[in-house]
Each structure stands twice: as C-alpha cells, then as structure tokens.
Amino acid sequence: MSHIRGRLQKEATEAVVRYTSSLAFDKRLYKHDIQGSLAHARMLAKQNIITVAEADALAGGLSVVLDEIENGTFVFRPELEDIHMAIEARLFEIVGSVAGKLHTARSRNDQVALDMRLFTRDAIRQIQSGIRNLERALVGQAEEAATVMLPGYTHLQPAQPVLLAHHLLAYFEMLQRDYARFNDAYKRADVMPLGSGALAGASYDLDREFVARELGFASVTGNSLDAVSDRDFVIEYLACASVCAMHLSRLAEELVLWSSSEFGFVEMDDAYATPSSIMPQKKNPDVAELGRGKSGRILGHLMGVLVTMKGLPLSYNRDMQEDKEALFDAHDTLSASLDVFAGMVRTLKFNSRNMQRSLGRGYILATDVADYLVRKGASFRDAHGITGKLVGYAVEAGKTLDELTREEYRLFSTLFDSDVKTISSAASAASKKVPGGTAPGQVAIQLKKAREILADND
Numbered sequence: 069m070s071h072i073r074g075r076l077q078k079e080a081t082e083a084v085v086r087y088t089s090s091l092a093f094d095k096r097l098y099k100h101d102i103q104g105s106l107a108h109a110r111m112l113a114k115q116n117i118i119t120v121a122e123a124d125a126l127a128g129g130l131s132v133v134l135d136e137i138e139n140g141t142f143v144f145r146p147e148l149e150d151i152h153m154a155i156e157a158r159l160f161e162i163v164g165s166v167a168g169k170l171h172t173a174r175s176r177n178d179q180v181a182l183d184m185r186l187f188t189r190d191a192i193r194q195i196q197s198g199i200r201n202l203e204r205a206l207v208g209q210a211e212e213a214a215t216v217m218l219p220g221y222t223h224l225q226p227a228q229p230v231l232l233a234h235h236l237l238a239y240f241e242m243l244q245r246d247y248a249r250f251n252d253a254y255k256r257a258d259v260m261p262l263g264s265g266a267l268a269g270a271s272y273d274l275d276r277e278f279v280a281r282e283l284g285f286a287s288v289t290g291n292s293l294d295a296v297s298d299r300d301f302v303i304e305y306l307a308c309a310s311v312c313a314m315h316l317s318r319l320a321e322e323l324v325l326w327s328s329s330e331f332g333f334v335e336m337d338d339a340y341a342t343p344s345s346i347m348p349q350k351k352n353p354d355v356a357e358l359g360r361g362k363s364g365r366i367l368g369h370l371m372g373v374l375v376t377m378k379g380l381p382l383s384y385n386r387d388m389q390e391d392k393e394a395l396f397d398a399h400d401t402l403s404a405s406l407d408v409f410a411g412m413v414r415t416l417k418f419n420s421r422n423m424q425r426s427l428g429r430g431y432i433l434a435t436d437v438a439d440y441l442v443r444k445g446a447s448f449r450d451a452h453g454i455t456g457k458l459v460g461y462a463v464e465a466g467k468t469l470d471e472l473t474r475e476e477y478r479l480f481s482t483l484f485d486s487d488v489k490t491i492s493s494a495a496s497a498a499s500k501k502v503p504g505g506t507a508p509g510q511v512a513i514q515l516k517k518a519r520e521i522l523a524d525n526d
C-alpha cells in the first residue's frame with residue numbers, strides 16, 4: 069500500500085502483493101483485531117496519550133467497521149496486505165485523520181500476536197465444548213449398553229470378554245485427557261502481548277495491565293522480543309488438537325471395523341453412511357473414514373508450524389504469517405470432526421447378538437480356565453501350559469471350550485472338576501473387580517464419575 073511504502077520507491081509487483089498478502093485468510097481475525105484495538109484506544113486515552121474524544125471517535129469508527137464486516141458490506145480490498153491494514157484503511161475513510169492515532173505505541177507485530185492469542189483462547193473453548201458433546205454421546209451409549217459384552221482385543225485378536233460400556237468409556241478417558249491438555253494450553257495463550265511494539269517495547273507510558281484486564285487476560289508477557297515472536301501457543305493448540313484427532317481416528321477405525329459384515333458389531337445410522345455408486349449392497353462408513361483421514365491434516369499442520377518456527381532468529385519474522393492457515397484449518401477440521409462424531413456415536417446401533425456370538429469364538433475364556441486351575445492349586449505357569457494344550461486340542465477337534473466334556477478337560481489336568489463348566493464370559497467379566505476393571509460394578513463407578521463430570525459442565 070502506497071501510504072506505508074515508507075522509504076521504498078517502487079510499488080510491489082502484483083505477484084508480490086498476492087504472495088505476501090494474508091488478507092484472504094486473516095480477515096477471519098477481524099473481531100479479535102477490533103476487540104484489541106478498542107482496548108488499546110481506551111488505554112491510550114486513560115494514559116492521556118490521546119484524548120477521550122479521539123478514543124471515542126476511534127471506538128465509534130471501529131464499531132461501524134465491525135458492523136460492516138458482519139453485515140457483509142465491508143469491501144476487502146485485495147491490495148491491502150492484511151486484516152490490520154484493511155480495518156485501519158476503512159477507519160480512515162469513516163473517521164478521518166484521527167484514525168492515524170490508533171496505531172500509537174503499537175506495531176502490527178504485537179497486534180497480530182494479540183489477535184492470534186485472542187483467537188486461540190476462543191478456539192480452545194470451542195473445542196472443549198465439542199469434546200463435551202462427544203463425551204455425552206459416548207456416555208449415553210455406555211449407559212444404554214448396560215451389561216452387553218463383546219470380545220476385547222489385543223493385537224486385534226480376541227483376548228478377553230469386556231463390557232461394551234467399558235470399551236466406550238475408554239474413549240471418554242482419552243477425551244478427558246484431551247480436555248485437560250487444552251486447559252493447560254489455554255493458560256499459556258492467556259497472556260497479553262500488546263505493548264511489546266515492533267520488538268523492543270513502547271516508549272509511551274502504557275498501562276499494559278489495563279489492556280490485559282479489558283481483554284480478560286490473566287497476565288502480560290514479560291519480554292517484548294519473545295512476545296512478538298512467540299507462537300508456542302499456536303503449536304500447543306495444534307499439538308493438543310493432534311492428540312485429540314488421533315483419538316478420534318482410533319474411534320473411527322473401530323467403527324469402520326465393527327460395522328463391517330465380518331464383525332457386525334454396530335450399524336451406523338443411514339445419515340452417517342454413504343451408498344456406493346456401483347455396488348447396491350454397500351453401506352459405507354465414509355464419515356468415520358473421513359474423520360480418520362482428516363486427522364492426518366491436523367497432524368500435518370502441527371509439523372508445518374513447528375518447521376516454520378524452527379531456526380527463526382528473534383524476533384518477528386514474516387515466516388510467522390504461515391501460522392494462520394494451519395491454525396484455522398486444524399481448528400475447523402477438529403471442531404467439525406467432534407460435532408459430526410457426536411452425532412454419529414449418538415445414533416449407533418450396537419448388535420449385541422453378534423457380539424455375543426463372537427464371544428463364543430476365539431477361545432476367549434482360556435485365561436479364565438488358567439485362572440481356574442490356579443484357584444485349584446496349580447502355579448500360573450503350569451496352568452498356562454495346561455490350558456494351552458487344552459486349547460490346541462479343542463482347535464484340533466473343532467470344538468469351543470464350552471463344547472468340551474468334563475472328561476476331555478480331565479485329559480489335561482485332574483484339577484478340572486465339574487465346576488469348570490461355570491466358566492463363562494459373564495463370570496469372567498464379573499471377576500475383573502479391580503478399580504478400572506471391566507466388572508459391571510467397576511464400570512458403573514466409571515459411568516457415575518463420567519456423568520458427574522458432564523453434569524458439572526452443564
């Protein structure tokens with residue numbers, strides 16, 4: 069823009085203007101930018117750096133700009149470099165030369181740092197409410213699942229019976245950690261950088277604490293060089309988002325597997341599935357697949373900003389403009405994923421019969437048979453060996469453990485008695501009574517805690 073070309077004697081080429089402009093994406097920061105400017109203007113007046121009348125004129129003009137942007141009449145002129153310049157240019161048109169006072173004791177470097185912190189704080193709160201929403205859906209399904217059981221897996225091989233509610237609540241635990249991680253990230257975003265100027269601070273008697281209070285920040289930054297060039301808070305947001313997206317992709321993968329006809333554990337609601345354009349029998353879990361896929365871009369954005377920041381000398385460098393699209397896209401992707409997943413989970417129909425049938429396959433009670441022998445006096449290692457042979461025999465004979473007779477059991481150990489036939493999935497699960505175990509009583513405790521957490525948040 070010519071009015072800030074300063075010592076430069078040539079206009080930038082059109083390609084350079086396009087290359088360097090961030091307006092197309094940072095216009096999204098308009099509300100935060102105006103909010104920051106209003107606080108800054110009030111502080112300047114309070115400190116007698118500008119007059120109250122000037123601050124009022126600036127505030128009036130800024131609120132007109134805000135209205136224009138919100139009702140769609142604001143013209144984003146592509147030749148203006150970024151949202152800060154676009155708003156200032158319009159402010160000149162509305163209030164005249166007094167607009168030039170707004171930038172007193174401020175640089176776009178501390179201004180953009182402020183805008184990004186304001187945005188990140190809001191983004192974190194929005195994601196946290198999305199997390200709560202998905203948690204509610206999971207807890208609702210866990211409640212409904214009551215004592216339904218399915219095989220729990222390790223190595224994707226049937227391992228031991230678990231309650232469906234237990235399985236669903238495992239995701240609640242992950243999301244709880246995500247929620248807490250975002251809280252922690254919030255604390256470091258919640259620091260006010262204005263007053264850092266371009267890099268060295270400002271040579272006016274500013275009241276930075278006042279601005280912090282106006283904008284609801286917990287504190288002010290302690291070093292101006294760091295404040296204008298710190299994007300850790302963006303990286304932390306992206307790191308938290310990446311872990312959360314990774315969790316969503318695990319849930320997605322399970323739903324993809326479970327909805328296959330091989331598993332048949334769950335049926336997606338038609339609203340969350342798609343047909344095939346060629347195979348009429350198909351009901352594809354595209355929503356879950358896309359959730360799994362979109363996690364890749366969120367992880368990618370984390371890497372992108374880390375690499376952008378790596379090796380940057382103090383203080384502000386224009387490279388840092390690249391933080392925005394990464395943050396915005398990761399945020400949009402994660403919040404949409406959380407919303408869609410909440411609906412998808414809420415409408416899942418679990419097939420307990422198929423789960424029950426799977427429990428009968430895969431010798432899932434072998435550990436319980438070994439535990440049985442331990443209770444009858446065998447050492448666990450002996451019991452493990454005996455049960456291994458017993459399972460080998462059953463596989464060979466094409467029978468489930470259930471179908472073996474007491475006599476067949478006794479071929480492997482005389483410790484087997486008729487009560488070996490009481491071993492069942494339900495008994496197996498019921499025996500896992502340790503805190504955090506899959507026994508119905510323990511799962512009920514988990515559920516109660518989860519419900520309390522959600523109720524606290526309502």
Ligand code: ARG
Pocket residue numbers: 090094149150176177180386388389390
């Ligand atoms: N668009 C810039 C960014 O996003 C704003 C700060 C520009 N500062 C500067 N000295 N050019 O980082």
